[in-house]
Structures are given as C-alpha cells and as structure tokens.
Amino acid sequence: MAEQPAVNRQVLGSNPSQGAALYFHAGPIRNYSGQGSSILIMSRRIQSVTQSWQSQSLATRVIRAWLGVTWIYAGWDKATDSGFLTRGSATFIGTQLSAYSVNSPIGFLFNKAIEHATLVGAFVMVAEFAIGIATLLWVSPTLAAFGGFAMSIGLWLASSWHVNPYFLASDSAYAVLWLAYFLTLYSNRSSAKINLDRRGVLRISAVAATAVIAAGIGKLFSGNTSKENSSKSKSTNSSSTSNNIIKLADIKEGATHTFQAANGAPAVLFRTKLGVYAYSAICTHEGCTVNYSARSGYLECPCHGAVFDPADGAKVLSGPAPTPLDSVKVAINGEWVTLV
Numbered sequence: 001m002a003e004q005p006a007v008n009r010q011v012l013g014s015n016p017s018q019g020a021a022l023y024f025h026a027g028p029i030r031n032y033s034g035q036g037s038s039i040l041i042m043s044r045r046i047q048s049v050t051q052s053w054q055s056q057s058l059a060t061r062v063i064r065a066w067l068g069v070t071w072i073y074a075g076w077d078k079a080t081d082s083g084f085l086t087r088g089s090a091t092f093i094g095t096q097l098s099a100y101s102v103n104s105p106i107g108f109l110f111n112k113a114i115e116h117a118t119l120v121g122a123f124v125m126v127a128e129f130a131i132g133i134a135t136l137l138w139v140s141p142t143l144a145a146f147g148g149f150a151m152s153i154g155l156w157l158a159s160s161w162h163v164n165p166y167f168l169a170s171d172s173a174y175a176v177l178w179l180a181y182f183l184t185l186y187s188n189r190s191s192a193k194i195n196l197d198r199r200g201v202l203r204i205s206a207v208a209a210t211a212v213i214a215a216g217i218g219k220l221f222s223g224n225t226s227k228e229n230s231s232k233s234k235s236t237n238s239s240s241t242s243n244n245i246i247k248l249a250d251i252k253e254g255a256t257h258t259f260q261a262a263n264g265a266p267a268v269l270f271r272t273k274l275g276v277y278a279y280s281a282i283c284t285h286e287g288c289t290v291n292y293s294a295r296s297g298y299l300e301c302p303c304h305g306a307v308f309d310p311a312d313g314a315k316v317l318s319g320p321a322p323t324p325l326d327s328v329k330v331a332i333n334g335e336w337v338t339l340v
C-alpha cells in the first residue's frame, strides 16, 4: 500500500533523508527561485494537503478523518465547557485530576498535576486542537499521530484503567487506532526526524496558533456560566473555611449538604438518626461530580450514568464506575459538623 504521493523534496529544499520524516510537499516541480508569493505558497500547501488525502488508501483516510475530527471535537468540547477551567465546577479539570490521582496506576503524577490543574487543562485542550488540525491538514502527521497515541495512553491510564472488561473503555481503542495510524505513516517514511527547516517550523507554529485561537473562540461560546458556577460554588462552600462544615441545627435528619473536602474536592454530607457521614462527590469513573437525587435516594453521575448507594457504603449500583465513592470522615463536635 503506497501511503505517500509523489514527493518533490527539491521544492522543499530539504534533505531527502530528513524531509521524508514528518511532512512532505507534493506537487509538480516548478521553478520557485523567486521565493514565490504568499498566495503561491498557500496554493502549494492546499495542493499538498489535497494530494495527501488522495494518495492514501480508503481505510487510512477513514481512520485519519475520524481521529482528526474527533480530536478537534474533544478540544472544542473542553473549550466550550465553562466549568472545565473553573475551580469548584462539576467538570473542573482539577476535580478530574484528583480522581485520577486516586484511581490511576500513575496517580502520583496526577497528584502533582492537581496544583497546576488550570495549566494542565489548557495544555490538554490546545494539544487536542493541534493534533486534530495537524492530522487533517498533514502538518507533521507522524508527530501528530504519536501525540494522539501518547495522549490516548495517558487517558487510558488516567480514567479507564479499572474499566472491566477493558473493551468498554474508549481510550484503549483510541490508543490502538492512533498506534496503527502512526505505524502506517512511519512505515512509509525513511526516517522519523522532525524537519525543522524554516517552512517546517512555520507550519507547526501556524497549527499551534490556530489551536490557541480555536480554544479562544470556544471560550466565547461558553458564555458566562463559568462565573455563575464560581460564585455559586463559593457561596455553597462558605462554611468550610475551617474544619467546620455546617451547624448541626442547619441540617435536619434525612437532609444532605454539599461541601468542600480538605483536598478541595466536592463532597456530600448526610445526616441520619444515627449521626452524620459523607462521601466524596468525585465519580470513580472519570471524575465528574455526582449529585444526590432526593427522588431516588442515590448519588448519580451526570456524565455516564453511574449510580451509588449512600446508604450502603456508596457502592456502585449501576454504570461504569469501578469502585464506590471515597468516604470523607466527618463528626459532630458540639453544635458543628466538622471534618475529622
């Protein structure tokens, strides 16, 4: 299967042993000794992208299109989520990282990342845009494929490691898909070196800039809910500035109260005739924030439907969550319910 179109590396001015690695220029040989105009360069680039699609097999094109579009969509999904970079929101990246730090085999890494959660979230969002755009537009495609593979492996270790059976986790499937695509590209290259000549750097920079702009546009579409969530979160958690969670008189038997645990993650307090107890509100599947449903009496995750029973150790009743919710130690101290 020939994955490469006819390549004119003379036009690129690159060494064949290097230029074939991560991008190529395709098209008829022309005389550009005058350096060409920007329109001419753009025209050549469009021609190159078009030819990259035409030269690939149908199977490779399907995989490339699916991965490229999906990664852009993943970036867009985060960019338009007003809570993704907002502390205290249900979908805040820091909340997800705190869940990963508990459940992942490389949890210690995620534990360190929590301190820089906003930065990590912004990087992931822009990287997803960049990988998707580079894949579709044939800019350093081998590097982009490897980036997609590495990211999928990271997500697999982070959030899907305990999913059983494993085939229910999409991250593992994406890791394999990216690996297959990467190997397809790599096997059609004479070398894997990154071409860092002027045009190569310019193309990569253009993709990075486009990814940042796309993330910014996504933020414009996310509206003002971020601020609303933030202020709501502050008022909800105002009682937890110390170990005090809530005055006992303010929570009746049978009632619940949402508060912030010592690690900053949301938690839910229950009061019964027998006393008080609490659970982390971080879903053990992928770290979304669960909500208590007074109607069902269960803690329910809005992301993938996991249901936990607070009356039975927060054990999983249904959905993809691998383990019960973590318990949070609380006690009654005088007129207050406090963290222990």
Ligand code: FES
Residues within 6 Å of the ligand: 283, 284, 285, 286, 287, 288, 301, 302, 303, 304, 305, 306, 319, 320, 321
């Ligand atoms: S995050 Fe997937 S079920 Fe909760």
